[in-house]
Amino acid sequence: MEFNENNIDLETIIKDEVNKYLTRDVGDLPATQQAPLELREKYEKMEVPNKGRDIYEVLKDLNNEVLNYLYRPNHPRSFSFIPGPASRLSWLGDILTTANNIHASNFANATLPINIERNLINYLAGKIGYKIKPAGGVFVSGGSMANLTAVVAARDSQVEMEDIKKATVYLTSQTHHSVGKALHVAGFLKKNIRRIDYNDDFTMNTDSLKTAIEKDIEEGYKPAIVIATAGTTNTGSVDDFTAIGDICDAYNLWLHVDGAYGLSHILSDDAQHLFKDINRSDSASWDAHKLLFQTYSCAMVIVKEKNHLLQSFGEDAEYLDDISSDDDVIDPEMLGIELTRPARALKLWITLQVIGEDEIIERIKYGERLAEYAEEYVKSLDNWRIISHSNLSIVNFRYDNSDLTEAQNNHLNSMAAQKIADSGYAIAYTTVLNNQRVIRLCTTNPLTTHDDIRETINRLYQYINGYEMKDA
Amino acid sequence: MEFNENNIDLETIIKDEVNKYLTRDVGDLPATQQAPLELREKYEKMEVPNKGRDIYEVLKDLNNEVLNYLYRPNHPRSFSFIPGPASRLSWLGDILTTANNIHASNFANATLPINIERNLINYLAGKIGYKIKPAGGVFVSGGSMANLTAVVAARDSQVEMEDIKKATVYLTSQTHHSVGKALHVAGFLKKNIRRIDYNDDFTMNTDSLKTAIEKDIEEGYKPAIVIATAGTTNTGSVDDFTAIGDICDAYNLWLHVDGAYGLSHILSDDAQHLFKDINRSDSASWDAHKLLFQTYSCAMVIVKEKNHLLQSFGEDAEYLDDISSDDDVIDPEMLGIELTRPARALKLWITLQVIGEDEIIERIKYGERLAEYAEEYVKSLDNWRIISHSNLSIVNFRYDNSDLTEAQNNHLNSMAAQKIADSGYAIAYTTVLNNQRVIRLCTTNPLTTHDDIRETINRLYQYINGYEMKDA
Known part of the structure; x- marks a missing residue:
């Protein structure tokens, strides 16, 4: 029996796709990006074809659309949720695990x-x-x-x-x-x-x-x-x-x-x-x-x-x-x-065997230092207040201008977080602590630099200061 | 910060590993293979190193040992459990999904x-x-x-x-x-x-x-x-x-x-x-x-x-x-x-979009036909009996010699199933239906040929006939 799949040059295609990811730098992409409504509708309503579509067309859809509008957990300026700064060794583990379908x-x-x-x-x-x-x-x-x-x-x-x-x-x-x-x-x-x-x-x-x-x-x-x-x-x-x-x-x-x-x-x-x-x-x-x-x-x-x-x-x-x-x-x-x-332990084992425990510890401690650095930097800014001190690798702070109402301050923090996400530069959403809206950074990515931290906070600061003058 | 991982030529390594899987034929490997005790102990007791090991050494362990002794759900002669005849398009989906860590x-x-x-x-x-x-x-x-x-x-x-x-x-x-x-x-x-x-x-x-x-x-x-x-x-x-x-x-x-x-x-x-x-x-x-x-x-x-x-x-x-x-x-x-x-739907979507529903249906029906073929072939053999007719893509049969006791017949069926698994040629374990041990084939792999079915049953037949003469 001849199956359709064998008529496709999957070897070349898989090699090309893998190569694309090996040579890209995720830091050059938006930390997060929302899909427009027409694309949402396109994919929700798309039919499963009877005959199958050309694979290069499907890949074009995937690369230009589906995989483009994402929150990127392993982006160096993804500071929201708990990010997922995955090692490439883990990806190698996935490739081997799924190739063997264990x-x-x-x-x-x-x-x-x-x-x-x-x-x-x-x-x-x-x-x-x-x-x-x-x-x-x-x-x-x-x-x-x-x-x-x-x-x-x-x-x-x-x-x-x-x-x-x-x-x-x-x-x-x-x-x-x-x-x-x-x-x-x-x-x-x-x-x-x-x-x-x-x-x-x-x-x-x-x-x-x-x-x-x-x-x-x-x-x-x-x-x-x-x-x-x-x-x-x-x-x-x-x-x-x-x-x-x-x-x-x-x-x-x-x-x-x-x-x-x-x-x-x-x-x-x-x-x-x-x-x-x-x-x-x-x-x-x-x-x-x-x-x-x-x-x-x-x-x-x-x-x-x-x-x-x-x-x-x-x-x-x-x-x-x-x-x-x-x-x-x-x-x-x-x-x-x-x-x-699936054999979920395999990729962790590969990572630990190849980079060793010392390096894992270095990375974890590096994340702890980044949150401390963010805390220090926030303290140097006017009208900003630390709400929870850097703990493990999380710090919460807030623009808190005593001339404004609580609601106004809440609004400004939310607005800045939304703007920086919309810009794609970084993702640093707010959370609520003791009924106040605060900006939260989780700094666990070993590829994040001090510049990334400083520039993220600067932009949040500028959004709020700019907004205040015109609208607050 | 310089991380160890960046000193490894992961690009070449990942390309080489991917290439290995693209050019291998899983049908040439054993359908299943058990690891020897010394390897089990080696991996259970292996330490997480402080400094990390050479990646080529780790890959040697993986390829020669860890990924060698497996049951292969996508092997064309894996007839036990419900096999997992995964399409390579699904693997492509995994590679893209995990590369993006969605x-x-x-x-x-x-x-x-x-x-x-x-x-x-x-x-x-x-x-x-x-x-x-x-x-x-x-x-x-x-x-x-x-x-x-x-x-x-x-x-x-x-x-x-x-x-x-x-x-x-x-x-x-x-x-x-x-x-x-x-x-x-x-x-x-x-x-x-x-x-x-x-x-x-x-x-x-x-x-x-x-x-x-x-x-x-x-x-x-x-x-x-x-x-x-x-x-x-x-x-x-x-x-x-x-x-x-x-x-x-x-x-x-x-x-x-x-x-x-x-x-x-x-x-x-x-x-x-x-x-x-x-x-x-x-x-x-x-x-x-x-x-x-x-x-x-x-x-x-x-x-x-x-x-x-x-x-x-x-x-x-x-x-x-x-x-x-x-x-x-x-x-x-x-x-x-x-x-x-993870975005689990993505790989299924890629598969369905590229090969289309007609082809999926062909594959499913091909599996149904294989079980019917197995049933017909078993019926042509002496002392073999169909226990459950081919249903969807499963058929159960049994060597059932009226000169032997129930226990002896049960034993012979188990023995043959074990021998064919040990040989690596196929995996066709037994199950128990109405208190009788029966051999069960689940024939869902589109790459399985009629020869695969016939030769698997022939070998089961020969194990039993050979054994009977000497030992039963």
Whole structure:
């Protein structure tokens, strides 16, 4: 049987496309760019053709349109969200993984990629301070899935589903909203999710946590899980694991740490002290597609006791006996939700093997320094105020002119953020902290220069000053 | 700052690696190959180096070891599991998607890739027979995630979590086990999952279904969901959606169809009649990384009413008002569990645009014909018996010598399957149907030839005949 695809010179095409990406500099492109309405409609309404279209036409559409209007997570002036400054080694890993279309759900299908996954889970578990035995974990698509996997393991360890309406969970409004979604998927009641106060530095207030737990116990609830954060998305704040660990021990609660963004900083000797006693947690989420410089999707959930994952996701109870033996060969499909899945660990392994841990640490610390530099630079400007100090690699600041109303100041900050995004030069969106709109920079890209930081802030400054004179 | 990676000639390396895959023929490699114990230990214990290793050494490890011992889902003689005969166009899609590291969670970040996702969801929803409005869906990593997403939407539509211990779910032992896992994650009680009898053709027995529902109602349970299957993994059987639809209507149950493997056959005019009334379902799972010839991970969950996904996963109720308007711009993160995720639809779109629907249909039908050919060929052999007729593109048969015991026949079938896998020639594992061990072929690869089928069966035959003479 002759298939159409074989009539296309895909070898030349793939080589040309790869070459295009090897020779381009993403920094020359807009950090973000929105597609016009007519293109949105074109692609939403385009028909799947019966006969197939010329591949060069399709590629023209792709390169000139589809792949042109994007937010670029690996652009050196993408300071919003948590950027995704992916290494090219990770891309190489993707190319090899997808070329082989690896079916990494069990050892029989992909033995060595799964050994590599275990190798990296052990490495990361060790960094958290978990004992490699009995710790364990699994690679997932991202932080949402890591949080969901941990929350289900926590639920099954803490409460019978028949009593779910009594189970309560504790977090703050700084907790990432994927946790709320995970709790919903796992069947926790919305009204049993307690929003604990946070401190001035946006970490969980442990007095409030204790009070809330005691009140719940008194009222007949079953406190089950505390969700702490190692590096909040808003401010990079790291919760106090010593105090929270004490509380979880005292009341027998599961402590999950959402470290999707922040946990990579545990490798940095400058930030390490913030993670003291994190090994008192029961589970942790960690995204390699953020600060370990991987492309999407590459994240991990790690638990202090692998048995907890097996109890929730292993279908075959006989596996449980093998855990303590030396040949604990447990297929990843027994440790998480997915069955068929790509070999997500492979690209991280390639990156770590080739550039080494020292270089990863250098990159993480470089990002920390960039946020500090941004903070210093903002301080030198009139009417600008730091709202949260540089933390890990995030800093929040705000134009705050005392001659203007709060609403006017909010508006100016939003306007400047929108203008710089529209210009394509940089993306530095706002967030809301204590009801004030603030500009937030997350400076994790090793290719970002001091000039990039300074010029971004200068432009924000100029947008606001220019606007003020005419319109404010 | 100078980063190590820039000192490596990654351009040459990536080009060379890509070239290697463009010029190799996967059919020349073993269909599957197990890694020796010393390599398993090597990779499980390998340290992350401080300084980084020479990239050519790492690539040597990768190419000679890690990527050598694999099950190859796209090998023309990989007949086990559901194979993954991925098109090279899909690989091209992966290369472009990962090169751009697309953050496809919301329109602002990846407008056109998300329009393309909606375009394909609409296209597939139309094939199921859902009305494009109000239908909707989202791309996920695989069938497990599709089933989980649907089950949570079904749960939220059918039952309050406070009453979860009364909610019952109906499926057969032929239902894929990812459904059981999804039900567990979503908080359904194991003891409330009813295993309905199946018919001789391995489809759900609808009399038993009705009886079970009525018994549950009498006993005070709340019947909630029926899980039907469009193409079971074991035999390719498609449930009777007319009869099941009637029952679901009568008792107000959610009907979810797991079509991860089989739904692509709805495109084939030869198989279409099997899917009659599938549009009476409320949700469906569909894997593009199976019969739509995509690399892992590329799957979809589609619901008859998009509002059901929004109610479960949309955080912001104000979105619900927009649904019926013309500009229902709903970010994918509001329709599923994941937030940051790759643009999984892009590769499917490239494939469909370039080769067209007719060619996809040809490929699917070619797979159906291959299974029929295998069935005919098996029938020509002594002591071999068809256990389930070629269905979609799956056929099950068995060496069944009436002079031997059941246990001996079981053993011979297993032995032959193991030997052909060990030889690397083909992978054609056994499964268990009605307590008998049977050899199962899933013939979905467009590159598989009739010779491949015949020679695979011949070898299985010879292993058994040779063995029998010496050992049985």
